[in-house]
Amino acid sequence: MAAAPLSLVCRNCNAPLRSVKEAQDHNASTGHADFEESVEAVLSLVCEDCGKPCRNQTEQDLHTKRTGHRKFVDKTSEAMAIDTEQQMAAASEEIKDELQEIAGPSKPQAVQEKVAPEVDPSLRQQIEDMGFSANKATRALHFTGTASLEQAIDWIMKHQDDADVDEPLMVDAAKPKMSPEETKKQIEDLRIKNKAKREKEEAEMRKLREQERIRSGKELQAAERENKMNELKRNVEYRKREKEQDAIARAKIKARLEEDRRERRRKLGLPEELTAEEQELETKKEEAKKASKAAPARVDASPSAAASFAQNLRKILVDQKKQHPNDDAKLRACWTTLLRCIGNVAQHPGEEKYRQLKLSSAAFQSKVASVNGSLQFLNLCGFKQNEAADALHMDAASMKQDLLTVAGAELNSALTNPFFGML
Template structure:
């Protein structure tokens, strides 16, 4: 029996002609073809007249549309296959010249494809060029075939380039597209698939965002821990400096007491203490030096220097100095407890009570400026802007004022 089809040895599909085999080879890169006596099926739906070339295709059509009655027209369309590729008849130059034919390169145009299928693919997010190329190379048969072709060739370099074919190919009839029922069902399936894909992508993005939030949270906690550790080190250094200052003040007072004793012995006619008899020296305790770097507290040192200068400038007015310290502590405490209240952040310099308690004392206004207060309206007011309220600075100011009030040796040296 003569061969009526060509069978692909790689995938087993049956093809009607050499042209179909060439097109199949271009699309799939399959090259193993052999002549077969098995005809290509031609099952025509008696309801909508759609041709199906395989049992699988007819089952799919039945599943989508419910049409189950097919007419087998295979024997009517089967015919011996020709293995010779038709060649164009040569045109002699003489006859071409006599007929007025001018040899030129054939014009290339965009292939004709099903416009409805192009619209459906565009509605799914594909570009016009990609939709046209997919329909053309998938045989302009169905929406599913075009989608499958796009999925197989989405990495091609020319996937978004408009395909071009010779003008002669324009006359070729396009193959029948999906019925309205099939198109509706297919569009619903594709929309559902796209929705599921979007949901999965959103879940992945949410997981990534959660990981990023966790990472940022850990970094913030670590930064807070380091800041607390540095603050602890600065506080230890401050306490150590206070103790050293108290030790020096006590030593100075002890020396003064010894001098007073010697003076009283001299006035009473008692012999002076023999300086050659030395008292047992107290054991020298060698202090360990910390190897940890300590960041200088510039604001705290500035505040302490202002308070020391204020006390030294008014060393004979202890009550007035103490009242100034307590007044400054009240100003700082009011701002710390009520940072949003402007009345606590604004001080009139000409106020008699302020001038009597703080303004008339040297370094009193300077202390408030170190805390962040600024002179405004031509120097009539001291004002602390809300955005410059630093609770750490205010806390340091409170600590320095409290130390100056309760420490009897503050500012002695």
């Protein structure tokens, strides 16, 4: 048994059509008139957001691009078989009704006009001259429909006994028949009228679709703006939290450094708080640091030489950090002493006493000489060993203010940076 047809296909352009009505519309718009039945259903992809059906993937993509709707339900399997003959009959009845509407209402049969039949007056006169009445002559010529006198006389002889043979004959007025050209013109007018109606409906649908597209576009733009604002707010909140966390971490490091300083002073038998002399020294260091920032010292060496000098000093300090991983107090005492020695020379370049360090000093031996690399650090800064005086001495000519500044910066970094030497 053959499968029931589910659609119609235009053999001119292969367009799939769901019904005879769509085939008529297709014929009106394209002029194609060759259709055949098909057992393949036309796709029905229904948008879940607005209910618009799409019959192929292209229409679905276009609808998504215009409206942003992306959810579709495939209802192709729900397509019903079409009865082409029944739909053709219904279409024909619809066309007849429209033609009747164009032609106007017909007159009722009861009031249709009656008229005397038209016959040949010369033949009727000849029959009357033969002794028959005018009504008989008229009936004979009308019913025989001939121009033969013999046939008319023969009809009278056969019907002379009829009851109404002598009564006047009245017949229905002849209806004017439309010519083929007039019929064709009326059908063409009807087709043009239907086409104009469809074009008007399509224009209204296009207008509605455009309004829907504009509305959807505005909603999408509003959603995008809201998303950008929310993202900006999230970024601001994230940076704010990040700054707060950094401040908390720095406060913890500062508190830890302060506690370490107090612990070192307790171990050395010193009061936790700085003495007046130490506070004065710290104040001088801060002032010297601010002055160096405000007016950098004269640079005697080239930038490349200063960079190489800083790299060599940093390597010595990092090696000391690695050699004493668990003895921060000893390292800090050594570096603090070295920083004090370098700072005294930088702040009092004209005083000889600050440019000489006694090797036999118990404090120097315990804090500086006991840490490998400290004497090498001082040698790089300009201190040379004087064996006769058992001391390290820096000549005024060999003193370079910019190199001493670099050395002080490296020592200060080693003392204040909690991550120094870990990378």
